[in-house]
């Protein structure tokens with residue numbers, strides 16, 4: 151009896167503040183040889199499956215550097231909630247955007263990585279990309295596997311991750327912002343049905359091209375939108391690309407079992423992969439037609455919380471991730487209005503989301519607000535990266551508060567909704583808080 155009452159006291163106590171990880175993209179450098187400096191290390195094969203993605207660079211604006219600067223400034227604003235005087239200052243900022251609570255709660259903010267490699271470039275004789283890889287990697291000296299960015303995020307078990315990027319794709323002259331989103335199992339399963347049933351292919355392709363996911367990101371120009379979807383679905387399910395516009399495996403392009411390249415409770419051990427590799431009707435089958443989901447990761451993927459994170463929701467598709475990203479962008483737009491730089495007429499455009507099997511929104515449990523906040527090729531965005539980082543940072547900090555606690559306000563077409571995420575449904579799951587059960591440590 152005594153034990154029971156202690157347990158209930160423990161449960162009622164607010165043990166955790168909400169945690170947010172601010173995740174500025176990139177940080178390292180695409181150096182050769184990729185066998186030493188790459189990313190996406192496959193323990194089983196003992197090599198890097200990818201080069202290091204160093205991000206956008208344009209006329210002295212380096213994505214990794216600007217995004218870190220904005221994230222660090224946003225963290226400083228959120229860190230203010232740790233003290234009484236800081237809370238007052240943050241409340242004053244919030245009240246320019248909406249109606250904050252009388253008592254601002256403390257928010258724990260973290261950065262996903264240190265500043266970029268240039269900070270100590272000339273001293274480094276070691277593995278330059280070690281602090282910046284997305285996936286786990288072996289230490290150069292000991293060979294011991296070290297956690298990459300995704301594993302470090304998982305170890306913090308946050309409610310929210312805000313991933314900040316720039317893009318160098320062709321931009322409208324006036325610049326643009328976009329969310330970066332990823333669907334859940336339900337949408338990817340179209341590719342499984344496509345592979346399994348040739349008679350239904352035309353219908354399934356038409357169904358995909360009518361869905362909100364149809365504007366799939368094309369990373370190889372030999373593939374059209376549907377072909378790119380099939381290829382990315384194949385990478386998600388079986389680790390291989392498919393051939394252009396086909397559901398047949400391209401055995402020359404292996405991209406790894408990414409769920410096993412990070413440290414979390416959903417990874418399979420290497421022995422499991424060896425045991426099931428290439429087997430029909432198993433999770434390590436090598437064709438879409440033979441793939442059958444089973445095990446911790448695929449149970450997670452088919453579960454309700456991943457549907458909430460990645461499908462349907464307030465934006466109509468893309469789930470809470472899409473809403474969170476859109477809110478960050480809408481707060482950025484509002485910030486430039488509040489600071490008198492934009493009028494409603496000149497406010498930044500939000501263009502269609504970038505849709506693919508992005509790693510951070512897939513392999514962390516947190517709500518992932520993943521955003522491209524500017525186009526480096528737009529003169530207007532370029533100027534803003536140089537001069538207005540503090541405004542982006544303020545918008546990110548306000549958006550974090552609003553997503554966690556809500557920030558009621560007058561809304562309009564351009565403006566944030568101010569509604570909080572429904573975090574309770576993740577916290578109150580049978581089996582425990584969804585956000586906090588991701589870590590293996």
Ligand SMILES: [Zn+2]
Pocket residue numbers: 175176205206213315316317
């Ligand atoms: Zn980027």
